Amino acid sequence: MKVGFIGTGSMGSLLIDAFIHSGALLPEQIQISNRSPEKAHQLAKRHAGLTVCSCNEETASSSNVLFLCIKPLEFRSVINEIKDQLEEGQIAISITSPVQLIHLESTLNCKVAKIIPSITNLTGGGASLCMYGSRIKEEDRQLIESLLSYISRPVEILESHTRITSDFSSCGPAFLSLFMEKWIDAAVEMTGIDRRTLNALAGEMLLGTGKLLTEEGFSPEQLQHRVAVPGGITAQALALLDSNLSGLFYQLIKTTHDKYEEDLVKLDAAFGFTINRPRY
Numbered sequence: 001m002k003v004g005f006i007g008t009g010s011m012g013s014l015l016i017d018a019f020i021h022s023g024a025l026l027p028e029q030i031q032i033s034n035r036s037p038e039k040a041h042q043l044a045k046r047h048a049g050l051t052v053c054s055c056n057e058e059t060a061s062s063s064n065v066l067f068l069c070i071k072p073l074e075f076r077s078v079i080n081e082i083k084d085q086l087e088e089g090q091i092a093i094s095i096t097s098p099v100q101l102i103h104l105e106s107t108l109n110c111k112v113a114k115i116i117p118s119i120t121n122l123t124g125g126g127a128s129l130c131m132y133g134s135r136i137k138e139e140d141r142q143l144i145e146s147l148l149s150y151i152s153r154p155v156e157i158l159e160s161h162t163r164i165t166s167d168f169s170s171c172g173p174a175f176l177s178l179f180m181e182k183w184i185d186a187a188v189e190m191t192g193i194d195r196r197t198l199n200a201l202a203g204e205m206l207l208g209t210g211k212l213l214t215e216e217g218f219s220p221e222q223l224q225h226r227v228a229v230p231g232g233i234t235a236q237a238l239a240l241l242d243s244n245l246s247g248l249f250y251q252l253i254k255t256t257h258d259k260y261e262e263d264l265v266k267l268d269a270a271f272g273f274t275i276n277r278p279r280y
Contacts, residue, residue, distance in 0.1 A: 002063050005033075006032075006033055006066065006070060012069030014119065022151050033058065061085035070096065103267060103268075113132050113136055115148065125152065128148040128155070130148070132156070176206065
């Protein structure tokens with residue numbers, strides 16, 4: 001099986017690294033193209049045997065599975081480049097959340113799917129969000145999810161839930177990291193403790209918390225009750241956080257959805273669609 005990647009930026013290169021390091025793919029199975037050829041060649045130096053194609057058309061025509069790892073507003077021009085190279089038996093997979101399956105199916109003859117990866121996939125953890133077009137058959141679904149299972153837990157979702165699920169699986173590591181950074185900054189300033197020590201403790205705490213939520217069956221609410229003794233230090237600190245975070249997460253969701261919808265309107269126009277979509 002040949003797997004192609006158009007776009008080797010942050011997420012494209014992350015997927016390639018994760019697939020190779022996990023053993024899901026050999027470098028010899030992968031071919032890539034990028035608008036900045038030097039980036040593609042740097043990736044090939046890192047993974048001997050990986051093929052750098054001369055253009056997107058070459059990557060598309062010779063791939064059984066093609067990952068489209070490009071920015072939303074680049075999609076129309078890239079699709080125009082490759083649409084005549086893709087045949088019915090091939091699978092094109094977008095990793096760009098505002099790009100809709102209907103956009104792809106209206107312009108490509110091949111099977112189409114959409115997945116949303118996460119930086120956590122580099123560790124073999126986290127989720128990959130999966131959505132499938134109408135031409136995808138059960139064997140195609142199994143192929144995609146088998147590949148993704150090497151680096152993540154594949155989770156099929158409704159396309160209408162792309163943004164909110166991405167907030168947790170894909171954006172979540174950055175959101176939690178900001179919380180930890182601010183907490184650690186305050187701790188270092190107020191107590192003089194070594195930052196490296198707290199970084200390590202925070203990482204272990206997040207890893208253990210994740211296991212409690214996924215492996216031990218705790219809900220976030222149950223975990224708080226388990227840790228916080230009524231009238232104790234944790235309970236008092238939780239009350240402070242609760243009062244200060246009130247309303248923040250509604251603003252967070254509105255911010256991510258507003259940006260998503262802004263890109264979606266532009267993509268609808270680029271692909272010739274006029275659709276009234278429900279918010280959230």
